[in-house]
Amino acid sequence: MTAYLVRRVLQAVAVVLLVTLIVFGLIRLAPGTAAAAAVGSGSAHQQFLAQYLTWLGHVLSGNLGRSTRQNETVAALLAASLPRTLVLTGASTLIALLVAVPVGLLQAVRRSSPIDHALRVLTYVCYAMPPFVLGSVFILYFAVDKHFFGAEGPQAQDIGGFISDPRDLTLPVLTLALVTVAIFARYMRSSALDSLSQEYVEAARARGGGERRIVVNHVLRNSLVPVVTLLGLSFPQIVGGALVVETLFNIPGMGWQIWQAALNHDFPVTLGFTLVIGVAAALGSLLADVGYAVLDPRVRNSRP
Amino acid sequence: MVRRRGMAGAAGFAAVGLVVLLAACGPASSSVGGASAGASNGGTTVTYAMSPGGTAAYPFPFMGLNQIGFDSIFNIDDFQYLVYRPLYWFGIGTKPYVNPELSLAYKPTYQGNVVTIKLKKTYKWSNGEPVDAQDVVFWMNMMKAEGENDAYFSPTGLPSDVTNIRTAGKYVMKMDITTPKFSESWFDNNELSQVTPMPMAWDRTAAGPSHCATVVADCKAVFNYLTAQSSKAPSTFPTSPLWSVVDGPWKIQRLTTDGNLTLTYNNSYGGPKVPDHITTFIELPFTSEAAEFNVLQDPTSSQTIDVGYLPTVDALVPPAGSNVGANPRTLSDYQLSALYPWQLTYFPYNYKNTTGQAPIFDQTYFREAFQSLVDEEGVIDGPLHGYGKPVFGPVSGFPATKYISPQVAALGDRWTLSVKRAETLLADNGWSVKPNGTDTCVRAGTGPGHCGAKIPAGTQLKLKLMYATGIDWMQSAARELASNASLAGINLSLIPESFDDVVNAAFGVSPTCTASNCTWQMAWWGTWTYSPDFLPTGDELFEGGAPNNAGDYNNQHNNQLITATLQARTAAQFDSAMYRWQNYLAPQLPVVYEPDYPSLVETIRGLDIGPQNSALTIMPEEWHYLK
Numbered sequence: 009m010t011a012y013l014v015r016r017v018l019q020a021v022a023v024v025l026l027v028t029l030i031v032f033g034l035i036r037l038a039p040g041t042a043a044a045a046a047v048g049s050g051s052a053h054q055q056f057l058a059q060y061l062t063w064l065g066h067v068l069s070g071n072l073g074r075s076t077r078q079n080e081t082v083a084a085l086l087a088a089s090l091p092r093t094l095v096l097t098g099a100s101t102l103i104a105l106l107v108a109v110p111v112g113l114l115q116a117v118r119r120s121s122p123i124d125h126a127l128r129v130l131t132y133v134c135y136a137m138p139p140f141v142l143g144s145v146f147i148l149y150f151a152v153d154k155h156f157f158g159a160e161g162p163q164a165q166d167i168g169g170f171i172s173d174p175r176d177l178t179l180p181v182l183t184l185a186l187v188t189v190a191i192f193a194r195y196m197r198s199s200a201l202d203s204l205s206q207e208y209v210e211a212a213r214a215r216g217g218g219e220r221r222i223v224v225n226h227v228l229r230n231s232l233v234p235v236v237t238l239l240g241l242s243f244p245q246i247v248g249g250a251l252v253v254e255t256l257f258n259i260p261g262m263g264w265q266i267w268q269a270a271l272n273h274d275f276p277v278t279l280g281f282t283l284v285i286g287v288a289a290a291l292g293s294l295l296a297d298v299g300y301a302v303l304d305p306r307v308r309n310s311r312p
Numbered sequence: 313m314v315r316r317r318g319m320a321g322a323a324g325f326a327a328v329g330l331v332v333l334l335a336a337c338g339p340a341s342s343s344v345g346g347a348s349a350g351a352s353n354g355g356t357t358v359t360y361a362m363s364p365g366g367t368a369a370y371p372f373p374f375m376g377l378n379q380i381g382f383d384s385i386f387n388i389d390d391f392q393y394l395v396y397r398p399l400y401w402f403g404i405g406t407k408p409y410v411n412p413e414l415s416l417a418y419k420p421t422y423q424g425n426v427v428t429i430k431l432k433k434t435y436k437w438s439n440g441e442p443v444d445a446q447d448v449v450f451w452m453n454m455m456k457a458e459g460e461n462d463a464y465f466s467p468t469g470l471p472s473d474v475t476n477i478r479t480a481g482k483y484v485m486k487m488d489i490t491t492p493k494f495s496e497s498w499f500d501n502n503e504l505s506q507v508t509p510m511p512m513a514w515d516r517t518a519a520g521p522s523h524c525a526t527v528v529a530d531c532k533a534v535f536n537y538l539t540a541q542s543s544k545a546p547s548t549f550p551t552s553p554l555w556s557v558v559d560g561p562w563k564i565q566r567l568t569t570d571g572n573l574t575l576t577y578n579n580s581y582g583g584p585k586v587p588d589h590i591t592t593f594i595e596l597p598f599t600s601e602a603a604e605f606n607v608l609q610d611p612t613s614s615q616t617i618d619v620g621y622l623p624t625v626d627a628l629v630p631p632a633g634s635n636v637g638a639n640p641r642t643l644s645d646y647q648l649s650a651l652y653p654w655q656l657t658y659f660p661y662n663y664k665n666t667t668g669q670a671p672i673f674d675q676t677y678f679r680e681a682f683q684s685l686v687d688e689e690g691v692i693d694g695p696l697h698g699y700g701k702p703v704f705g706p707v708s709g710f711p712a713t714k715y716i717s718p719q720v721a722a723l724g725d726r727w728t729l730s731v732k733r734a735e736t737l738l739a740d741n742g743w744s745v746k747p748n749g750t751d752t753c754v755r756a757g758t759g760p761g762h763c764g765a766k767i768p769a770g771t772q773l774k775l776k777l778m779y780a781t782g783i784d785w786m787q788s789a790a791r792e793l794a795s796n797a798s799l800a801g802i803n804l805s806l807i808p809e810s811f812d813d814v815v816n817a818a819f820g821v822s823p824t825c826t827a828s829n830c831t832w833q834m835a836w837w838g839t840w841t842y843s844p845d846f847l848p849t850g851d852e853l854f855e856g857g858a859p860n861n862a863g864d865y866n867n868q869h870n871n872q873l874i875t876a877t878l879q880a881r882t883a884a885q886f887d888s889a890m891y892r893w894q895n896y897l898a899p900q901l902p903v904v905y906e907p908d909y910p911s912l913v914e915t916i917r918g919l920d921i922g923p924q925n926s927a928l929t930i931m932p933e934e935w936h937y938l939k
Contacts, residue, residue, distance in 0.1 A: 076381040077382070078369055079370045079382065080545070080546070088569045144602070147610075151606065151613075152610050152642055158613055159609065160603055160606060160610075160613060160614070160615070162614070163614055165568050165570065173614070175614075254599060255603065256602055256606075258600070258603035259599065268365060271365075271782075271810050272381075274381075
């Protein structure tokens with residue numbers, strides 16, 4: 009297991025370095041003085057590698073540069089926006105998992121039953137519904153019309169205040185969660201169906217195990233493996249989805265910041281935030297692999 | 313002079329909006345920055361919604377080239393001007409004129425080439441020192457020292473055209489204007505409009521007090537120090553020994569990384585005081601128009617907003633004869649008004665285009681034909697929901713000012729939508745017109761009835777319009793234009809780009825042009841806003857070689873008429889020269905005109921914010937709740 013972990017960590021580091029190299033290269037190729045300034049002032053004649061290493065040195069020392077539009081360091085903008093996005097995506101993903109796993113499992117166990125059909129239609133609707141439509145409908149009904157929840161996300165500057173405002177946090181989290189639920193539930197159903205047809209399930213039934221016990225002990229655990237993998241790999245997509253929700257619910261989170269930076273040619277912010285997302289994606293993938301190994305002993309015991 | 317601030321587009325348009333909205337005082341409302349919820353009942357706090365994508369961020373009014381990103385309405389008109397007053401204040405009612413009552417100095421006087429500025433003795437800095445002539449010289453010296461690093465540097469404008477900058481008494485300063493012939497109106501409105509007095513507390517470096525106010529050579533170090541101090545964390549500004557010294561009606565109480573700004577009334581402000589004025593002014597940033605509109609509609613929102621804006625897409629069409637329509641049902645607590653900024657909405661042809669279309673743009677008949685395919689009234693009635701005014705000359709007719717030529721105004725829009733007129737103009741000038749096809753030049757040459765110089769036979773009318781995405785009505789207007797053009801056989805391809813990309817392309821042409829930045833044919837970023845150069849003389853947008861003459865329209869007679877406006881010494885001479893220039897240029901159609909459009913301001917009932925100022929400056933110190 010240790011060797012497996014070390015191997016995967018080294019791979020993750022390599023991926024992160026590759027991400028930084030690609031992002032830096034793309035910004036260096038961008039026309040204009042803003043892009044040139046972002047990759048290092050006065051370095052127009054430096055070699056690519058020298059520029060890259062200089063920039064990487066700054067990054068490793070915590071200097072991600074300075075926004076050209078917001079009079080703030082990229083690190084300060086990250087510190088302000090990243091926690092919001094983490095709360096938003098974390099809470100929505102957790103809710104999505106808590107709902108999607110049992111729903112997918114139920115659909116698989118009750119395959120082709122009316123409840124399976126009904127839940128399938130529901131997940132398809134959620135899957136097909138763009139977050140801005142879902143969010144707008146929620147705002148119009150639950151905030152503007154009924155005043156059950158706030159029309160915008162929490163506006164507290166500190167993360168404590170952000171979290172402790174359930175009235176304003178509900179709709180953005182719900183919007184993001186419902187879209188994610190649909191994805192996870194579809195995967196869970198498919199995975200559980202696959203598990204149900206495995207020989208070990210039939211063997212368990214032949215041994216006289218109860219259906220509930222079989223589903224919980226054999227089907228659920230094995231069906232979670234692809235969902236965990238999906239969870240790790242879907243982080244960048246969730247951040248992408250957060251952009252829409254953040255824009256609609258007035259939450260200046262990471263997704264919104266990187267979008268604004270792209271529009272305004274604020275290259276230091278683009279670089280810094282892309283780097284963080286790249287690291288998060290690599291970390292997510294790493295965690296997924298670790299989770300995969302925990303769930304499946306064959307993985308952790310395998311040799312390279 | 314290069315005034316990026318003059319360009320309003322996807323983000324800028326919203327910025328233009330004295331975007332303010334007030335939330336009905338929801339019982340569940342808490343407040344931001346200490347504002348009391350439900351202030352509309354007669355409180356002392358106003359919460360103002362900023363347009364999406366922009367925030368207050370940078371306090372130092374003197375900006376170098378590296379600070380150009382902070383040259384925005386959000387940062388200047390909605391922030392800096394409220395705390396650090398410019399020498400001359402623009403905006404009287406809805407007119408973009410100098411406001412003598414709110415200016416720090418009396419109207420300048422001229423003797424020969426010497427301009428004398430006399431400051432009022434009533435204005436003081438918040439540290440007790442008077443706002444005097446030395447503070448003005450401090451700014452001028454910094455302009456001299458920074459030269460081309462000044463974000464607004466012009467080789468022919470301030471400070472290049474003045475010398476011997478000096479005080480002539482505690483409250484009097486003088487400068488010698490080096491231009492032999494100059495217009496006093498132009499100097500008042502487009503030169504002195506850039507000056508902001510700076511306190512002696514700012515005349516220092518990290519080593520201690522300096523002498524930029526008297527010695528130009530000391531200014532670079534002071535500039536570097538102030539720039540560095542302005543780049544510190546925004547949360548430090550309220551207590552900064554530099555930025556806490558103000559002469560405007562407001563002091564910074566709180567500024568966050570996200571751009572949440574709280575200002576408190578400066579009791580030592582020396583300008584006119586309105587009884588029962590508000591004492592706390594909160595500016596809130598928003599991530600999108602939709603987000604702002606959602607909050608506007610929800611009286612129980614955690615942020616209460618008193619002045620905001622209605623997105624055009626959500627506006628109801630005004631009834632005939634009315635300036636504004638009814639508010640949406642969900643905004644019954646608000647009063648709607650339309651604010652027309654002092655602007656000109658157009659997009660340029662690229663006369664230096666290197667892909668072969670420049671000779672076509674050179675032809676007046678073509679420009680007339682193309683303008684005839686712009687359905688300004690249709691755009692106003694359609695995507696602008698009934699809000700907007702047609703533009704048909706180089707000076708906007710709305711708001712009505714003394715600057716527009718009476719003749720041009722009387723003639724009105726002579727190029728209303730007419731596909732037939734466009735077809736006739738093209739057919740009469742050597743083109744084979746193929747509606748829904750592509751027109752082709754069949755009579756090459758320069759004589760009557762021919763296509764024109766450098767347009768070879770077989771040339772097809774295939775054109776490209778690059779436009780900034782992000783404003784719904786602009787996208788609709790561009791599509792409508794392409795459709796109308798197709799009816800006349802002009803194949804118009806639309807190229808959506810970001811606002812920055814359009815601006816960078818369009819304004820990279822003049823005065824120099826390289827093959828890489830001359831390939832665009834037409835570029836529409838939004839509108840041109842006259843601020844802080846408030847005089848609509850043609851020297852910025854229409855004179856050959858002018859930095860903001862995107863596309864570099866260059867017409868010798870036009871250039872001469874513009875020069876005449878800049879050399880017309882008295883106001884009467886200036887007006888006359890302006891009218892002659894417009895009478896000539898209007899029918900030349902050097903650019904493609906689109907309608908001017910307003911910001912739709914929502915104000916909570918019970919709050920009086922006075923007339924909306926087309927100069928885009930806001931005066932919350934005059935806002936008050938009605939008893």
